[in-house]
Amino acid sequence: MNRFPPQLTQLHEWILQETRLGRMCGSPERFRDRYEILQVLGRGGxxxxFLAKNAVLPGKPLCVIKQLCPKVTSIKSWERACQRFKKEAKALGELGNHPQIPMLLDYFEVKGEFYLVQEYVRGSTLAREIKKTGLKNEATVRKFLQELLPVLKYIHQHGTIHRDIKPHNLLRCEDDGRIVLIDFGAVKQELVNAGQNSIHRHATTNFVGTMGYAPPEQFSLNSVYASDIYALGVTCLYLLTGKSPLEFSYDQNTGEICWQQEVNVSESFALILGKMVKIPVKERFKSAQDVLRALEIESYVPTLTNCLTTQPPRSHTHKKPELAQGYLTPAQKTAIAIREWKAKLNKK
Structure with a gap:
């Protein structure tokens, strides 16, 4: 099953008629003798x-079954895809021990097609939330970053790049309000790479991500941890403006999003957002921890503005020169760190 009907209006009917799980929707028949298929949740590339429930467990808990369909052309490529799938599914299973990442419950292969079973998170995407409740302000977006950046730090420490951070892949849990990151691109990337010979690999077929949210290096199949930082920065712009990245204008010389006139945020927070969405990787934040540190320093700016003196401390003749010049109070040290941080950001 490698092709979908081109007309979106026919897609849902086609899934119900032409896929095994689609034909099981709403029927008492169980997939692998345990999963009752309830409905189609969505389709990707x-x-x-599918939304399902595990009928053999107490309470019949809901779960999500993702049917992944790599394009294989030979037995060898299928075997390679199978090996990659198992490897990446195990890696995804390790990530699932985080409260903001859906837990991987099972994975298996059936008749050349691969399946992931994950916990079902009841909630709404941030994209839907914006359409329903309106735009977010600076304080809310800063809080969102402080909540999600530790998740990015966690997955990066496990050697994984998400590759598809966007409002549609961020769920606000209905039960406790936490933000959950879904739909990892790592498994999909490995499957598509495994399913094709290296001489036939092209960026147009191997790309995993979403136009506008993915930075240029991702289109060249050179994703780095900073690629997720870029996508997260663009997501913040969406929360502030309600505009998808393709709705903004772009600087013809740099390729960067022209967003500054669209938002109402403080100068210090704008500097952080600007560095998150820099096109050159070397000018972007390198890690989630770097962004968290910048947010922490930025939070001190309003209360320490008066400490940002422009004149060096005067020496006193009755004190030893080395003491007069060498001692700085904690407030002075913090002020200097903020001044240096702002100067570096202004150079970018």
Whole structure:
């Protein structure tokens, strides 16, 4: 199953009629003797997602079954895809021990198609939330960053790049309000790479991500941890403006988003957002921890503005020169760190 009907209006009907899980929707038949398929949740470039319930467990808990469909052309490429799938599914299973990442419950292969079973998170995407409740302000977006950046730090420490951070892949849990990161691109990337011979790999077929949210290096298949930082920065712009990245104008010389006139945020927070969405990787924040540190320093700016003196401390003749010049109070040290940080950001 490698092709979908081109007309979106026919897609849902096609899934129900032409896919095994689609034909099980609403029927008492169980997939692998345990999963009752309830409905189609969505379709992406690599497969279809279904809502199901595990009928053999107490309470019949809900779960999500993702059917991944790599394009294989030979037995060898299928075997390679199968090996990659198992490897990446295990890696995804390790990530699932985080409260803001859906837990991987099972994974298996059936008749050349690969399946992931994950916990179901009841909630709404941030994209839907914006349309329903309106735009976010600076304080809310800063809080959002402080909540999500530790998740990015966690997955990066496990050697994984998400590759598809966007409002549609961020769920606000209905039960406790936490933000949950879904739909990892790592497994999909490995599957598409494994399913094709290296001489036939092209950026147009191997790219995993979303136009506008993915930075240029991702289109060249050179994703780095900073690629997720860029996508997160663009997501912040969406929360502040309600505009998808393709709705903004772009600087013809640099390729960067022209967003500054669209938002109402403080100068210090604008500097952080600007560095998150820099096109050159070397000018962007390198890690989630770097962004968290910048946010922490930025929070001190309003209360320490008066400490930012422009004149060096005067020496006193009755004191030893080395003491007069060498001692700085904690407030002075913090002020100097803020001044240096702002100067570096202004150079970018």
């Amino acid at each position: 690599f497969g279809i997602t």
